[in-house]
Amino acid sequence: MMSRNAIKLLFLLPVCLSMFGCKEMDGFNDVVSQDTTKPEKVTNIRVENFNGGAHIIYDLPKSPNLLYVLAKYRINDQVEGETKSSYYTDTITVNGFAADTPHEVTLYAVSRANIMSDPVSVTVHPNKPVYQLVAPTITLTSDFGGVNVKAQNTLKREIGLIFVAFDDNTGVMEVQDQLFTREETIDYSVRGYSSSERRFGVYVTDQWGNISDTTIANITPLYEELLDKSKFRVYQLPTDSPIGYNWILPNLWDGRNDGDGWHTVDGVRPPFVCSFDVGNRYKLSRFVMWARAGEYAYGHGNPKVFSLWGSSSAQPRDIQLPLVAEEGAQIGDWINLGNYRFPDPPSGASPRQSNAADEAFVRSGVSFDVPLNAPAVRYLRLSIAETWSGGSSAHVIELSLYGSLNN
Incomplete structure (x- = not known):
């Protein structure tokens, strides 16, 4: 079977770079001030958790040259996240966490001269991420010329279903197809197989490269002509x-x-x-x-x-x-x-x-x-x-x- 690391390398790069993007970059990189005064830190921090992420609410410092607030955090074992939010708002969103466990987020206030404040750490505890909610609902059944997968995406969030099947030539499970969708009810078929038993599998991914366990079943596709x-x-x-x-x-x-x-x-x-x-x-x-x-x-x-x-x-x-x-x-x-x-x-x-x-x-x-x-x-x-x-x-x-x- 293809290793999970190999699967991540296959899909993390194209998914992050071409489909979704791993960072929020809002054009705050240019130095627009000669005032090099270090801004004060954000204060009075509150957290509102949601599935796979959190909204962090704070009071902005009084620094007159403040441009944005920066959040740095680790999404999973391989990917670091970074989000920026302008001084027009008091909320920054961090998203894409791999698990519903505590995660440390570091906040910086950044000036127009690109000077960062001292860091402030806050712990968020996101609810279970969407890809982990979808994975247990997957069912695989025989279909004409292949396999049918059904799943529920109750939050209607963007997820990817990656289909793998045993390849007679390589002797391992190989990626065969992929479906990216935000539909609530997923009903999708992959075809092109003879009516002999074969091992099929499906796993769920998201725009941050998180990957669920693979649902695997031995299935005999129905004959079609x-x-x-x-x-x-x-x-x-x-x-x-x-x-x-x-x-x-x-x-x-x-x-x-x-x-x-x-x-x-x-x-x-x-x-x-x-x-x-x-x-x-x-x-x-x-x-x-x-x-x-x-x-x-x-x-x-x-x-x-x-x-x-x-x-x-x-x-x-x-x-x-x-x-x-x-x-x-x-x-x-x-x-x-x-x-x-x-x-x-x-x-x-x-x-x-x-x-x-x-x-x-x-x-x-x-x-x-x-x-x-x-x-x-x-x-x-x-x-x-x-x-x-x-x-x-x-x-x-x-x-x-x-x-x-x-x-």
């Missing part, structure tokens, strides 16, 4: 949306994710629906959607909110699908297999200002999971409730579906 698109057929139903611009439905599975797709006519109301037969009864695991890229990436008729419906009936009857329905809802011969929202632009830009990286994200295809409890089906209906433009037509370039045969 790419559905054979040569067996797909149009299953036209009266309530399907009319086709526009000669972008016919078979384009949706022609294997070209950069060409024409399925496109409805303009001037109809959502949901925009198409129906097709995948040729056999499958327990679906996931699907990849290629939306229209380039200038269309986060606009026009590209799906924003949509659902996948399925049926295992021999000849499922038509039904008008609702705009919104709960997952698992059954209407006539059709059951809601899942409700989805296309991800926002990864850059964080607004949809109308998406950049080249966002367009590349769309062009590469986006994967969506089908819930494990969804039934096996042969017929599918894609139902788009809302497009990124909010307009009166919809389009998708390509769909690839994965699952296991269930005849």
Whole structure:
């Protein structure tokens, strides 16, 4: 297994330097005064602890050339923390402690000439850090082609989940994937494995390089395969949306994710629906959607909110699908297999200002999971409730579906 020190070296540097930063540097480095008088110390110190850190409250000295208060402390065995707070406030925050144990913090008042006061020490006792709160909630279970991890991040703080798995070539546990999130409920899958037993693990890290113990389980991934698109057929139903611009439905599975797709006519109301037969009864695991890229990436008729419906009936009857329905809802011969929202632009830009990286994200295809409890089906209906433009037509370039045969 990869050692904990090796894991720390792998992730501490990039996490600290590129994602979060290990110090708060607020531009207080320049000497802006020739007054070299040593400032007085801060006084009347009080502490308010929180998870992984503390707010330290104090009375500022009367020194007229005071610029900021500096806190120095040790975050963990390898990292020292440093925080600065201007003379406009009476509070400084220290954060990132590895454990809910007493930690010494040294405070300095610093003048405009960069002269430091005598040190003042204060002990903080942070509550249990968030990464240690998340780690015990982790559960690992089999998923199609890999492993699924669930966890609870009740404080909704930024944490990282690092996935490791036994590597047949190196003979040790190797890092396979990582997820950084502040979501309260974490439900994430790592795929790409054969359906043979393998040792998987997950540990939690944070922006300060703290690392939890690793949750490990021996798991056999469920078998999945790419559905054979040569067996797909149009299953036209009266309530399907009319086709526009000669972008016919078979384009949706022609294997070209950069060409024409399925496109409805303009001037109809959502949901925009198409129906097709995948040729056999499958327990679906996931699907990849290629939306229209380039200038269309986060606009026009590209799906924003949509659902996948399925049926295992021999000849499922038509039904008008609702705009919104709960997952698992059954209407006539059709059951809601899942409700989805296309991800926002990864850059964080607004949809109308998406950049080249966002367009590349769309062009590469986006994967969506089908819930494990969804039934096996042969017929599918894609139902788009809302497009990124909010307009009166919809389009998708390509769909690839994965699952296991269930005849």
